[in-house]
Amino acid sequence: MTDAGPLSADEATFIAAARSGDAARFALVTERYRRELQVHCYRMLANYEDAQDMTQETFLRAWNKRESFKGHAALRTWLYRIATNVCLDFLEKRTPVPSGLADAGSEVLYLQPYPDRMLPEDPQESVVARETIELAFIVAVQRLPPRQRAVFILRDVLGWPASKAADALELTVASVTSALQRARGTVRAQLPDRRLDWRSPATHELTDDERGVVKSYMDAHERNDLDALTSLLRDDLRFAMLPEMGTTVMTAEDAVDSWVSGGLFQRGHDDWRGIATTVNRMPAAALYLRTPDDPRYRLFAIAALHIVDGKIAELTGFDAGGKPWLGLPPTL
Template sequence: MTDARPLDADETTFIAAARAGDAARFALITERHRRALQVHCYRMLANYADAQDMTQETFLRAWHKRESFKGHAALRTWLYRIATNVCLDFLEKRDDRTPVPSGLPDAGSEVLYLQPYPDRMLPEDPQESVVARETIELAFIVAVQHLPPRQRAVLVLRDVLGWPASKAAEALELTVASVTSALQRARVTMREQLPDRRLDWRSPATHELSDDERGVVKSYIDAHERNDLDGLTALLRDDLRFAMLPDAGTSTRTARDAVDGWVSGGLFQRGHDDWRGITTTVNRMPAAALYLRSPGDPEYRLFAVAVLHVVDGKIAELTGFDATGKPWLGLPPAL
């Protein structure tokens, strides 16, 4: 990262702004990287609100360190380095940012702090979008949370961003040998967490929903609106993996357990049986935004977002999120 390189216009302006202490110009240039940095923080932290906060902290830290940018590395690389270390500092101070046992036999663990990521906030850079779905889907984000923080950072820098080992080592103040070893261990864990998933994240991958996925979301919403439990059950694979976050202990591994749990919890019973839904996407995954109308209420109120992983026309994984009080999802609060 010390080789001489020509500066682009933004970098030249950035250096001039830094030397002049021009906060307005500094903010204008760094703001162009906000979405990419926020996704990077989200991959590290699995929480949208935390990612927002750490992106802002990245800009504050960049301002305080502005004199250290000499143009030896690209401005984007310099900001990614700061963001990575901001996230590592955050994780070092928090003891509630690791998966916890689900409390159910053979049900693995739950990431209770997991939040969905609104697609409207994903980077518009086509190069970022090429890999966005593979590395923003919930299964990937959850799997990354099973890595120790520095392994997490190494995996994201090396396998997602495609940084060479030397650049990752310098960013994390590690040796190349340490980075290589951490990456090998991280890949083993990722294979264990994602045994049936594509793991070559640097190869081009589509981020468009398939007709199958769109059809399943429509059927899922229709079943809710008709209170059709048989139809809903038919959409679920027998080995469904379901979790409702941020509640603990809701993880199940069968379709019947999931449906029985919804009914015993009061859903589809009087007062919780008047549904409407709209098709959406979060984390570049098919999702249903579910709205519930209470007796006497003229409007359907946003209730939950169900994010679906569809395999062969059926729902293999369903992650539900409480959608109330989350305007950043970009969903209408009522229908």
């Protein structure tokens, strides 16, 4: 696998570090790639904690294979190749989904939100394009078989040419081209109303409309105003509360009724506070609950919202307890 052009300062420094056998020096050179590699692993795995682990495994494997880097490929390319194959190895061993689950798909059992504070800082990087980190995109990609998933991410998200992707995955160019065509068809079917040109300029900032809906969503919780909450939801709401259930399409009234029947907004689950945040470059509300026997509000759940024309079209809820990597205060 080759990238045209002479060695850059990064590659030269990396080769020197590899030859020195100095692990600390090696880590210093490779650390700058951690965040983007972690996003890459997250797209492959849909799970933040697994992505963290596989990124660390990538660096360990890179250290063990350091003598194989000759500078024929860019250092970033070499590391992405290792990370991709680390994820493929992990997916081969991941516990399969039990049969009989509603059409949740494997991604529902493993899906976790990605904290925006851990995204790469460069807003121009394709790895942080909002359209390629939103939950709907991550879920759609999980519908692909692992190797097809890798092809799609390398080719259509990172923009690698077919020959480079083929080298990374030890496939023929024809196999990569065929896999990409199949992957594109699956992703289009999963995201019929979304923009599919992943490499064109993408938005990163929330709109005023999105911020307003998040505030109204939190206010409705704090007031236990079920009518206001219902009015914020589209009547074809796509809802998931993970990992307990798969995605369900329901009316706004049915959604709120199901939450009430599950115990929310009833005594002991009716004293809420909220913090506006973002995950996966999506607007989100961190919800805190205070129970009668506890003087403090404790982090309960995080709701990631996809907002269309001032209404919540998709709501994905996650249990937020025990996840310090979300960067949210545990109590208020």
